[in-house]
Amino acid sequence: MKDTQVEKQNKLGVVPIPRLLLAMSIPAIISMMIQAMYNIVDSIFVAQIGEEALTAVSLAFPIQMIIISSFVGMGVGINSAISRRLGQGKKNEATNVAEHGFLLALIIAIILGILGLISSQAFISLFTDDVNIISQGSQYLIIVTIFCFGSFITQAAYSTLQGSGEMIKPMVGQIIGAITNIILDPIMIFGLLGFPALGVAGAAIATVTGQFIGMIYMLMVVFKSNKNELKLDYKIFHFDPSIIKDIFKVGLPAAIMQGLGSLMITGYNLILSGFGMSAVAVFGVYFKIQSMIFMPIFGLGQGAMPIFGFNFGAKNRERFNQTFKVAGTAAVTIMCIGTLLFWVFPAQIMMAFNPSPEMMTIGIHCLRTISLSFPIAGISIMVAVSFQAIGKAYVSMLASFIRQMVVLLPVSYLLAKIGGLDLVWYGFIIAEIVCMSYQLFMFRWYQRNIFDTWDVTPLSVQN
Numbered sequence: 001m002k003d004t005q006v007e008k009q010n011k012l013g014v015v016p017i018p019r020l021l022l023a024m025s026i027p028a029i030i031s032m033m034i035q036a037m038y039n040i041v042d043s044i045f046v047a048q049i050g051e052e053a054l055t056a057v058s059l060a061f062p063i064q065m066i067i068i069s070s071f072v073g074m075g076v077g078i079n080s081a082i083s084r085r086l087g088q089g090k091k092n093e094a095t096n097v098a099e100h101g102f103l104l105a106l107i108i109a110i111i112l113g114i115l116g117l118i119s120s121q122a123f124i125s126l127f128t129d130d131v132n133i134i135s136q137g138s139q140y141l142i143i144v145t146i147f148c149f150g151s152f153i154t155q156a157a158y159s160t161l162q163g164s165g166e167m168i169k170p171m172v173g174q175i176i177g178a179i180t181n182i183i184l185d186p187i188m189i190f191g192l193l194g195f196p197a198l199g200v201a202g203a204a205i206a207t208v209t210g211q212f213i214g215m216i217y218m219l220m221v222v223f224k225s226n227k228n229e230l231k232l233d234y235k236i237f238h239f240d241p242s243i244i245k246d247i248f249k250v251g252l253p254a255a256i257m258q259g260l261g262s263l264m265i266t267g268y269n270l271i272l273s274g275f276g277m278s279a280v281a282v283f284g285v286y287f288k289i290q291s292m293i294f295m296p297i298f299g300l301g302q303g304a305m306p307i308f309g310f311n312f313g314a315k316n317r318e319r320f321n322q323t324f325k326v327a328g329t330a331a332v333t334i335m336c337i338g339t340l341l342f343w344v345f346p347a348q349i350m351m352a353f354n355p356s357p358e359m360m361t362i363g364i365h366c367l368r369t370i371s372l373s374f375p376i377a378g379i380s381i382m383v384a385v386s387f388q389a390i391g392k393a394y395v396s397m398l399a400s401f402i403r404q405m406v407v408l409l410p411v412s413y414l415l416a417k418i419g420g421l422d423l424v425w426y427g428f429i430i431a432e433i434v435c436m437s438y439q440l441f442m443f444r445w446y447q448r449n450i451f452d453t454w455d456v457t458p459l460s461v462q463n
Contacts, residue, residue: 077252
């Protein structure tokens with residue numbers, strides 16, 4: 001039964017798709033670009049310490065990806081559950097989803113903090129016996145895992161607002177956290193303004209401090225503002241296991257999909273370590289740099305997801321498909337630009353990380369080769385977002401598993417054995433082609449088996 005509080009004309013169901021997607025995506029893209037920028041700034045400052053420090057941070061990155069995948073997956077689950085309920089006219093349920101989201105954020109952060117405290121040193125030791133790299137890498141990981149609650153609670157706030165169509169305030173929260181991090185990086189790393197020089201540990205402290213400041217702002221926005229569509233109030237909160245199940249149904253596959261990236265990077269680092277630590281450092285640099293290309297696509301996905309979810313809930317097939325066409329075209333365009341940049345300016349990109357001659361040679365070939373897969377990845381990401389929005393995130397999870405575990409790592413291992421380091425990077429191109437083919441097949445299948453069964457007037461029109 002629809003809430004009497006629901007607005008009859010939600011912008012997600014009536015505003016023309018190109019204009020709506022632009023308005024929804026631009027703030028998210030800015031937010032994600034800023035996120036990518038301060039991750040890169042971290043690595044640039046750390047690289048000035050030396051290649052050992054950069055390698056330590058690169059080896060720590062898979063664990064950071066587990067943290068990121070956990071809060072991103074949780075956020076996707078919250079966003080999808082809220083937008084679908086709003087599309088169905090269930091505003092009170094949407095509010096209750098948001099309240100459950102904050103509780104989940106705190107619980108997951110505590111669990112990851114404990115795991116990080118007890119396992120960080122053992123993880124870094126998997127890849128090297130260099131005492132300095134192990135020490136710096138484990139210090140970095142312990143700090144970012146123990147204090148990861150800032151990023152989780154902030155993500156719960158972002159998703160609460162984005163699921164209801166509010167994109168500006170999450171952008172502001174990202175900017176606040178990023179600026180704090182960028183300002184503190186040189187101060188904490190090199191010991192400026194009377195602070196001690198903390199090196200790699202200083203980079204971690206700057207990161208978690210930025211997350212904490214962003215969290216404070218977002219909590220004030222969500223719980224103190226009267227302008228939000230969803231008014232959270234824990235005084236009347238009631239626990240509902242079905243909401244937790246719905247968040248996990250979408251969020252867990254999304255988290256696993258992201259988390260597979262951590263396993264992939266770990267496996268790739270093991271492959272690359274046979275060619276020396278410079279190859280590992282280059283791969284770490286690549287992942288930081290490629291985020292400047294991929295983050296706009298993820299921001300586009302954040303803008304598209306509530307539109308997908310709302311119109312799926314409202315059974316408006318035309319707006320759903322139009323959203324996919326517009327978002328997919330934009331994604332491929334952005335990715336083509338990224339490929340062009342990586343082909344024309346690879347040396348200039350690598351120079352920002354104080355590379356050794358060996359790193360420079362490896363890096364140029366790495367950037368040019370992997371970037372050929374970018375346009376294909378753009379299509380796959382948009383298909384994945386559409387599956388997450390309609391509550392079918394397991395399809396995207398399986399696609400990610402096929403891409404990274406079934407194709408990428410085995411193929412790259414074989415290529416390394418056959419052609420050495422120069423050939424190993426081509427595994428990314430092969431994996432993206434297989435992943436895209438599978439996802440497009442499933443997208444067409446769901447179009448026939450769900451959308452074709454709709455024989456009702458869209459709810460957005462009924463309202």
